Amino acid sequence: MKTMLALGAVTIAITTLYASLILPPYNKTKPPSMPLPVAYACAVVALGSDTNQFHCVSASITTEFTPEGEWYFTFYSTNVNSEPKLIAVEFNGKVIFDNGYR
């Protein structure tokens, strides 16, 4: 009985922790405070010399990093074997390289 209660408590704790990590989706009726071209420019600057090899194939607003939302860019390489680079540009201008840990 005690084991069952402990298991239940652990399950609830894990579920709560997991739910706190996942932010609600972006409210698409709210215009982003940073327009797409400006965010793209920030992402390209962050990419640096890799812009010769990588090119953008998609951009969308997500809430992966902040509840306020950010522009999330996917850059693919001309080399098929290279992994794509995922760059998030928050509306305040902060740039984050998403290495897939989150």
Next chain:
Amino acid sequence: MGYSAAFWMSLRPTFENQFDTGLDRAEDRPMNIRHQGPTPSPSPKPLGALHSASAVPVTSRRQPTMPRIAPNFNKMRYILFGLVTFATTVFASLVQPPYNNSKPPKMSLPIAYERAVVALGTDTNQFHCVSATITTEFSDEGWYFTFCSINHITMPKLIVVEFNGKVIIDGGDR
């Protein structure tokens, strides 16, 4: 353990209808053939010994109805198969293969965005871009923009800017 005669008589037609045994029935038997099997009697007997198939003349067996409908069924099957193949071919011809992401787009994202905003016209006051991806949904490859409205009820506007510069407002018909 004894059963009443009424029980056995009620069981007999049900058994024959379900399994189409073709076993002897008084009306099926030719008059000149003497029935040698056990006569229906009210006395109880085991279920497996209800009728003796060996005692039944071949002429009295009823033919199963399946062979009569089989040719029609085969035709229908071929027609259905043809229709499914045709529908699959039409659907496959409409769906384009996905974009090869290792190929750099011929038009960069900011230029395509600019063209999409021009196509949006005065609606730029109400609509804002929330996503842009490369698509092959239309004949040529291009950037696919989603513009959402500040109004909850209004549907988003979907604009495609092909790499050759052509702008299409996607009405969702395709």
